[in-house]
Amino acid sequence: MTADVLVFDYRDAALSEADRALCDYAVKLTLTPGRMGEADIDALRRHGFTDEQVSLATQVIGYFNYIIRIADGLGVDDEPWMTLPRDEWHRRKGRDYLSSIGGSHEG
Numbered sequence: 001m002t003a004d005v006l007v008f009d010y011r012d013a014a015l016s017e018a019d020r021a022l023c024d025y026a027v028k029l030t031l032t033p034g035r036m037g038e039a040d041i042d043a044l045r046r047h048g049f050t051d052e053q054v055s056l057a058t059q060v061i062g063y064f065n066y067i068i069r070i071a072d073g074l075g076v077d078d079e080p081w082m083t084l085p086r087d088e089w090h091r092r093k094g095r096d097y098l099s100s101i102g103g104s105h106e107g
Contacts, residue, residue: 018048018049022044029061030065044057
């Protein structure tokens, strides 16, 4: 598995069901944090995650989202190797993430 698969669309990677569930959790927490609930935590528990692991994962996901928002808010430029033209990013990214976890950008 190459890093590109994970960067552009983790759903195309050969991940375990547990890793896929964690990635789905991260996407939902990132894109629709107000829609998170006990069912999301229960889904991770069903894949073998302990409450401590869920807590740590949530903290890491939240921290990265925080840092990205701070950088965006302050106008920090991405490193040149991190940028792709918008069309290329969308082509390589693949499908809409929210549709795969039953969400939408609305509401």
